[in-house]
Amino acid sequence: MRNPGQFILSFLLALLYACTSFSEAGNRSRAPNIARLIRVDPSGKGDFKRIQDAINAVPSNNSELVFILVEPGTYREKIMVPADKPFVTLSGRSASTTIITGSNSGDIFGSPTVSVLASNFVGRYLTIQNTHGLGAKAVALRVSGDRVVFLACRITSHQDTLFDDVGRHYYSNCYIEGDTDFIFGNAASLFQKCHVHSVSGGGGFITAQHRASPSENTGFVFLGCTITGLTNTFLGRPWGPYSRVVFALSYMSSAILPQGWDNWGDPSKQRTVYYGQYKCYGPGANTSRRVPWSRVLIGKDVSPLLTTNMVDQQSWFRNVPSIFDEANLNSKNLVENIRCVHMS
Template identity: 85%
Template sequence: MRNQGQFILYFLLALLSACTNFSEAGNGTQAPNLARLILVDPSGKGNFTKIQDAIDAVPSNNSELVFIRVEPGTYREKLVVPADKPFITLSGKKASSTIVTGDDSGDIFGSPTVSVLASDFVGRYLTIQNTFGLGAKAVALRVSGDRVVFSACRITSHQDTLLDDVGRHYYRNCYIEGDVDFIFGNAASLFQKCHINSVSRGGGFITAQHRASPLENTGFVFLGCTITGLTNTFLGRPWGPYSRVIFALSYMSSAVLPQGWDDWGDSTKQRTAYYGQYECYGPGADTSKRVPWSRVLTGEEVSPLLTTDMVNQQSWFRNAPTIFN
């Protein structure tokens, strides 16, 4: 299985090649900096006072870029971006002042404050939170579309904060907080320069990746991230038997437990889960006491990730439009 380390990174290369034209997304004839503008303003000075009303105004089978600008405020809404409404950008001005909040719990598909089912979606400068609290599944954000980007967002809850469900996703400069399995799902996702913070009071889990088959090109890669916590936390545990997670060039505070990973009480998953670390630093990054079935990756194994345009966010990121119709 010597090449397995490269295999997880090659799936991200395929992901990248599929997304290199993401900034050109649209109907194929429209300039990428041209978009329809919809303004959401709780004071009543925009097109709508509620975000969901703005989303609902986008036609089914949408083929044009739509930029929904959300003015500062706290929006107590349960948002759904339907699968037949691609090419939407939802943008606040600052995550600290543009807050979408809910408090549902109990089901990972029913509780999310925000559910993105559409492809070619961009979320910018938003706080997305579920304030239910401890003791139940309470998702803040569900992402089930393909080619989805979140930039400079705050995503917070406790258990099951981010349902990174299916599709190819890029999270850049985001803050993600929770305590139990709070980044989970079966997407192929790159987290770049994100701050991952555990609020577990002891023995929490950051990731629960759900890859169920060796044929699935899914997994989570954390590149240049910061990992912190209140007390101590595991980097992850395998929700699916072939769970795959890599941390590369990331800072790990002392909140990261020395063993790093947990097998979720099923030792058979130790043979199939793929958990790796490359050139991380900080008091929690010491690999000498990691579980023996995790991997310390070599430069050769990670070079496909670190020497391609994967680290260039412009390959993924649709810039804000400058012309509106």
């Protein structure tokens, strides 16, 4: 097995590649800072009343930037962004006022309220929730595209909240809530300055990372996050035998169980998982009683993770477009309003 430094370096190099590819892909569109604007307004004052109708209006094999501005409201929809519709930004004005909600359960592929299959997708200032409740798989958000970003979103359910399926993903300043395996999948993802909250009544699991072989460069990194819960919560358990999760410079409340990790009833996975912690703090961060097969990382192991250029969020996604197709503008003040929302 690679040493800790090699793992984190190779993993973050993959993330850096995603940053570069994402930027270059965006620049191959019609022009780097010009976008087609589509407005969704439930009152009927926009181009569409429903979000899915706006997504359907994006042409197949799309190659231009499309900015879908979702006005405040509660949207009771099941939304999918197909794989052949890349370069889409879906943006509310505030997560507290722009809510996408559903209540499906039973299957991780069929239950998501929102499914993102497209690459080069950006989601901003949205609440995405599945209100089904306890006791069943009820995904709020499935992310299966490559080079996907979520900024300042609220993602909530109980079991299997965030299906972080495949691809390279970046979550910044998001709130993610659930109780059982509520951040799961086999993506290569960086969670920066996110608040992760367990609502489990006891014995819940935050992560279930699915890396199946040592050749897969996937894993979850939580950097500068806040980890809280109601009571007695594990940091994670291995969905796949080579599961990889790292928490760095993050606050952990007393809800985190002292042992930290669970082997999901399979002791053989203890030899192959990679679970690490670096300079976390708070009452739940004490490593003295962690399971012996987890790792307490030191500076040389995580120095690539702490390089500003490697994790600068601006390199992960497009700036807010400053020019929109005139045919799509309903007001001369609209562009300025969009800038204000996204630069706050």
